[in-house]
Amino acid sequence: MLAARAEHGYKLGARTRFCTGDAMMTASEYGEIPWDLTIQVDQKDNEEEQIVRVKGNDHVGGVMLRLVEQIKTPKDWSDYALWWEQKNCWLLKTHWTLDKYGVQADANLIYTPQHKPLCVQLPNMKHIKLTVSFSSVVFKTVSEICRSLNIRRPEELSLLKPPDDPSKKKKKDKGKNPAVDDVIIMDSVSGIPGSPAGNAGLYSKTMTPIYDPETGSQATATSLWFGQNDLTVSQPNLPPAELAKMYKPLTLVEKATINSGWLDSSRSLMEQGIQEDDKLLLRFKYHCFFDLNPKYDAVRINQLYEQARWTILLEEIDCTEEEMLMFASLQYHICKLTTSSEPLDLSNEPDIDEVDAALSNLEVTLEGGSTDKILEDITDIPKLADTLRLLRPKRLTFRPYKEYYFVFKDTTISYYKNKESSNGEPIDQFHLRGCEVVPDVNVTDKKFGIKLLLPVADGMNEVYIRCDNETQYAKWKAACMLASKGKTMAYSSYRVEVRNIQSFLQMKSMATPTRQAAPDVDTMEMNAECFVSPRFTKKYKTKQLTARILEAHQNVAQLSLMEAKMRFIQAWQSLPEFGITYYIVRFRGSKKDEILGVSYNRLIRIDMSTGLPLTTWRFSNMKQWNVNWEIRQVAIEFDQSVSVAFSCQSCDCKVVHEYIGGYIFLSTRSKDQNETLDEELFHKLTGGQE
Numbered sequence: 059m060l061a062a063r064a065e066h067g068y069k070l071g072a073r074t075r076f077c078t079g080d081a082m083m084t085a086s087e088y089g090e091i092p093w094d095l096t097i098q099v100d101q102k103d104n105e106e107e108q109i110v111r112v113k114g115n116d117h118v119g120g121v122m123l124r125l126v127e128q129i130k131t132p133k134d135w136s137d138y139a140l141w142w143e144q145k146n147c148w149l150l151k152t153h154w155t156l157d158k159y160g161v162q163a164d165a166n167l168i169y170t171p172q173h174k175p176l177c178v179q180l181p182n183m184k185h186i187k188l189t190v191s192f193s194s195v196v197f198k199t200v201s202e203i204c205r206s207l208n209i210r211r212p213e214e215l216s217l218l219k220p221p222d223d224p225s226k227k228k229k230k231d232k233g234k235n236p237a238v239d240d241v242i243i244m245d246s247v248s249g250i251p252g253s254p255a256g257n258a259g260l261y262s263k264t265m266t267p268i269y270d271p272e273t274g275s276q277a278t279a280t281s282l283w284f285g286q287n288d289l290t291v292s293q294p295n296l297p298p299a300e301l302a303k304m305y306k307p308l309t310l311v312e313k314a315t316i317n318s319g320w321l322d323s324s325r326s327l328m329e330q331g332i333q334e335d336d337k338l339l340l341r342f343k344y345h346c347f348f349d350l351n352p353k354y355d356a357v358r359i360n361q362l363y364e365q366a367r368w369t370i371l372l373e374e375i376d377c378t379e380e381e382m383l384m385f386a387s388l389q390y391h392i393c394k395l396t397t398s399s400e401p402l403d404l405s406n407e408p409d410i411d412e413v414d415a416a417l418s419n420l421e422v423t424l425e426g427g428s429t430d431k432i433l434e435d436i437t438d439i440p441k442l443a444d445t446l447r448l449l450r451p452k453r454l455t456f457r458p459y460k461e462y463y464f465v466f467k468d469t470t471i472s473y474y475k476n477k478e479s480s481n482g483e484p485i486d487q488f489h490l491r492g493c494e495v496v497p498d499v500n501v502t503d504k505k506f507g508i509k510l511l512l513p514v515a516d517g518m519n520e521v522y523i524r525c526d527n528e529t530q531y532a533k534w535k536a537a538c539m540l541a542s543k544g545k546t547m548a549y550s551s552y553r554v555e556v557r558n559i560q561s562f563l564q565m566k567s568m569a570t571p572t573r574q575a576a577p578d579v580d581t582m583e584m585n586a587e588c589f590v591s592p593r594f595t596k597k598y599k600t601k602q603l604t605a606r607i608l609e610a611h612q613n614v615a616q617l618s619l620m621e622a623k624m625r626f627i628q629a630w631q632s633l634p635e636f637g638i639t640y641y642i643v644r645f646r647g648s649k650k651d652e653i654l655g656v657s658y659n660r661l662i663r664i665d666m667s668t669g670l671p672l673t674t675w676r677f678s679n680m681k682q683w684n685v686n687w688e689i690r691q692v693a694i695e696f697d698q699s700v701s702v703a704f705s706c707q708s709c710d711c712k713v714v715h716e717y718i719g720g721y722i723f724l725s726t727r728s729k730d731q732n733e734t735l736d737e738e739l740f741h742k743l744t745g746g747q748e
Contacts, residue, residue: 186241471487508534691705
């Protein structure tokens with residue numbers, strides 16, 4: 059017998075010959091020689107080794123069948139597959155031969171279940187334990203988890219490895235595992251092969267309302283689970299002392315370190331070193347929320363609200379004091395409604411059929427990747443004309459705002475010395491397609507500004523426009539936001555966007571707190587520090603903070619529970635830093651590390667020391683991108699012969715490449731696709747053809 063099939067072969071013409079002592083044989087003859095293959099059988103009770111007599115041309119499926127016959131244990135082996143430990147891969151193609159896989163006698167094969175328990179922390183910081191596929195690519199595994207949780211649009215989420223808290227490096231802290239505290243066991247809805255059909259979750263692909271089988275009445279999303287589903291209910295805020303103990307990534311470098319933990323969507327959990335009962339974070343990875351519908355997305359909206367709430371409380375995203383109080387008032391209102399004695403009933407949310415949703419979805423949903431709307435009148439594009447103030451900052455000089463007459467038409471702003479000269483040539487024009495629109499607002503101080511970052515070849519030009527009042531600001535900002543996407547005010551979403559901005563300003567508006575607001579019946583039980591980040595608890599005393607939150611609460615007190623969560627998400631989306639994911643990279647030709655920000659529509663080059671953006675590149679101007687896997691470098695070409703290339707310092711370049719491709723994939727979604735996904739296109743855009 060050949061010892062461990064370790065002999066070497068050499069090419070002879072078109073055939074491969076193997077040396078076995080004094081004899082020579084062809085590859086086909088060599089594949090006929092039997093040899094021993096050791097396979098470790100993974101069972102819950104024990105682990106045992108089996109030696110199976112095989113040949114190189116045996117198929118993997120046949121080897122597994124022979125192994126099961128040899129074990130002689132009566133059980134369902136249908137979920138088992140072979141895992142090759144040294145090569146870190148599954149042998150899932152059962153029609154392939156051992157020779158085709160390259161398996162030899164020294165291979166460490168494990169016969170193990172493909173579905174294993176995994177501890178997942180949801181966006182609301184709660185832990186669930188469910189059985190998922192460790193052999194499918196992560197993209198499918200996340201879809202499987204979301205189906206069990208009744209979360210639509212699983213392509214927006216992914217799994218993230220928990221970050222290491224640098225403050226907990228002592229040995230005594232390493233043994234603590236919060237994942238085992240208050241874990242919801244969900245194996246009964248895991249979707250394991252052979253499980254009951256009803257375990258597929260209440261996932262409605264046709265958006266047809268779900269009905270309770272007992273009463274026949276329309277059921278709310280996932281309400282058939284355990285009565286009222288905890289996943290639709292917001293969690294109580296943590297006491298300030300507990301919140302202060304949680305890890306807060308405050309610097310861009312710390313945030314970049316966390317983002318390096320995203321799993322590769324094109325590889326399985328086992329291939330990425332994830333073991334049974336490991337803990338992972340389920341998070342909304344792509345901040346591009348499509349078709350967020352209160353009628354069908356109770357779990358999705360609540361988990362999205364929870365993720366937004368934690369990014370505010372842990373200061374992962376920066377906001378002003380005015381905005382923090384608005385977020386606090388919404389949290390307080392949601393907390394009051396959640397803990398009220400009245401049962402939560404989402405069936406009162408307005409019923410939306412698909413035709414109405416397509417026509418007015420911006421009024422009941424958040425904007426997604428596909429934002430094109432029907433033109434009201436293509437022959438009559440509205441325009442804005444107002445006297446506004448302008449500031450074009452220059453380094454080392456301070457210039458005050460100066461008044462001009464502005465005209466906004468199509469996607470261009472022109473400004474003139476005064477109204478009388480508006481029929482002539484403008485002083486200058488701003489072409490807004492591809493620009494960044496950043497709010498510069500303080501409602502309390504009556505400051506209504508818009509910062510425009512206009513793309514140029516070598517970076518971004520900053521322009522500040524100051525409006526006189528809320529109404530003027532809402533109209534101009536809505537027009538700027540549409541123009542940045544290449545749309546005009548003729549789109550039906552313009553009026554809705556104006557109303558959304560006005561509503562947002564109303565939530566932020568508060569009278570100057572000259573005296574403490576009158577307490578209501580819940581004031582004595584209100585712990586104001588629970589609703590703001592630790593930075594703001596140091597600034598105010600408890601009574602002052604309570605008074606300000608209650609004052610801000612008056613602007614949102616009439617909202618329903620679902621409306622309040624949607625408003626919170628909308629306000630989160632309006633923050634300047636929303637949806638930017640940071641990575642440490644080194645650009646080609648540079649000798650220092652920099653920060654790359656990846657957003658749903660652009661890439662941002664950021665100075666690591668100052669945190670200021672240097673250059674922005676829009677995805678809409680991208681011609682192609684690829685990866686040089688030998689030097690692990692991402693190269694991107696844009697219009698006007700602009701090209702950039704960078705290597706990733708904080709993670710593998712595949713992580714950043716997948717982020718870019720993922721956002722481009724999400725931009726292809728449309729209403730007429732229903733809820734089907736082109737998984738092949740996703741992997742094509744994110745895989746980098748590795």
